[in-house]
Amino acid sequence: MSQSLIIVGAGLAGWTTAREFRKLDTTTPVFLVTADSGDFYAKPSLSNAFAQGRLPAQLVSTPAAKMAETLNVTLLAHTRVEAIDTAARTLNVRSAAGLQSLAYRDLVLATGAQAIRVPVQGDAADAVMSINSLDDFAVFHARLQAGAQTPGRPQRQVLIMGAGLIGCEFANDLAQAGVRVRVVDPGLRPLAALLPPEASAALQKALEALGVQFDFDCTVRAVDHAAGRLQVTLATGETVPADAVLSAVGLRADTALAQAAGLLVDRAIVVNTYLQTSAAHIYALGDCAQYASAPSLLSMHGSTLPYVMPIMSAARALAATLAGSPTALVFSLMPVSVKTPALPLVVAAAQAGLAGCWAGAGEGIWHWLDDAGLPRGFVLAGAQTSQRMAQAKLLAP
């Protein structure tokens, strides 16, 4: 029987699990399998790199080889997992070197999420980009730089599909870097899923002051090539030139591998409070996981929490479990910072599906009140973001 721990995925969830595990266990062989290079980077920095003038290569905080050496991990980069045999406890992986089989004692799935794509017409529909990794960001960056180096070229212009968290963060970052930004969204306001209408309005105003133009209640009909640039046709019939079109309509957990292996999958890979999937010795965390530790009124299997802080908590609990001390994951309140410097926001969401309503609680503060009138979540805007700790104490347990 193999004694190895195998981690699939080299994002924050995969590497943090390896790092936390090594703090507790220095001898168990650890393998990390990843389809990309395995370089470690802070994914949240992808949406604030432009204004800081940071280049894609500068975003790598630690090269893969250095990570592997420091953590004493055998890295299988540019390698895809093709199948998991849950009974034999093996997985088949394929790289340029061919196919091989690896045996595991415990397996951790940290496969992340894939960008959701909405169908678009036109001869440049495949030029629509999503930025879900450093590689994606490098492609986007190169395209905008190419636009900048052409003499006589008008101001660089980017059209963003989606006015959610990622769409708004990129809009802020690009506008601050001097790019003309247009945001198209079928909804009626930015961050509609997270904010009360007044906070959305304040964010919209702040981004518009930076030059961002919003088109709500609108969609992209087609993207075509036109004179070396892209031409976007909106549902209204209006055409907009663009150097790049970014799709930021959301993420969907990458569950293909888990599903093929027969693991229980709902919106993501279902895990119990010990982060174990429906199969023994297989665990999951990060954007691919649906946590029993994050109860939801919408699903008996809990929620996904595609943010940094939940990944850190999950990795710590899982590392302890894998090192021999079964540790149930308990999430504390995890307010999310929205990186829109034009109007900084902190959002602490109430439990998914909880009935209630937003109520203003002072300038730049809103509370989500449940049916009994108790605060269950909050939104802080501007200078009030400094009140996150004080506000967290006000929430009903």
Next chain:
Amino acid sequence: MKTYICIVCGFVYDEAAGRPEDGIAAGTLWADVPASWACPDCGVAKSDFEVVEV
């Protein structure tokens, strides 16, 4: 005064600005930030907070 970035989440600590909301006064050097302080965005403890100067 220097600026540090949390390599896990990209949170920026600016010594000049400090972190008054966490009781860390403006002008507090990274070395003087209490060991109990954790990154407000990702929860990484200061001892695990691998920083790069920018």
